[in-house]
Amino acid sequence: MTTDASHNYKVAPNLLNRRFNQNEPVKACVSDLTYIPCKDGFLYLTCVLDLFDRKLIGWSISDHMNASHTVVPAIRMAGQEQTFWRRNDISF
Numbered sequence: 685m686t687t688d689a690s691h692n693y694k695v696a697p698n699l700l701n702r703r704f705n706q707n708e709p710v711k712a713c714v715s716d717l718t719y720i721p722c723k724d725g726f727l728y729l730t731c732v733l734d735l736f737d738r739k740l741i742g743w744s745i746s747d748h749m750n751a752s753h754t755v756v757p758a759i760r761m762a763g764q765e766q767t768f769w770r771r772n773d774i775s776f
Contacts, residue, residue, distance in 0.1 A: 709736040730754040
């Protein structure tokens with residue numbers, strides 16, 4: 685899923701709408717995944733940032749690009765897994 689609409693894939697809603705300045709911690713977080721070329725293929729690095737203070741609150745690196753190996757461990761590392769999944773007022 686992506687917010688880039690220049691293709692025919694499903695497009696995620698833009699919940700942040702460019703509101704990158706937040707006045708509460710863990711009110712809005714962003715994540716990204718990048719490919720790291722290696723000798724035997726790629727590693728996939730996922731980072732989670734809290735937009736309140738721009739701190740890296742979670743990350744993961746994997747040789748598999750799927751949510752269970754990338755996004756889920758990064759959120760778990762952030763120590764906010766239950767908050768992320770149970771709050772309905774968070775933009776991610």
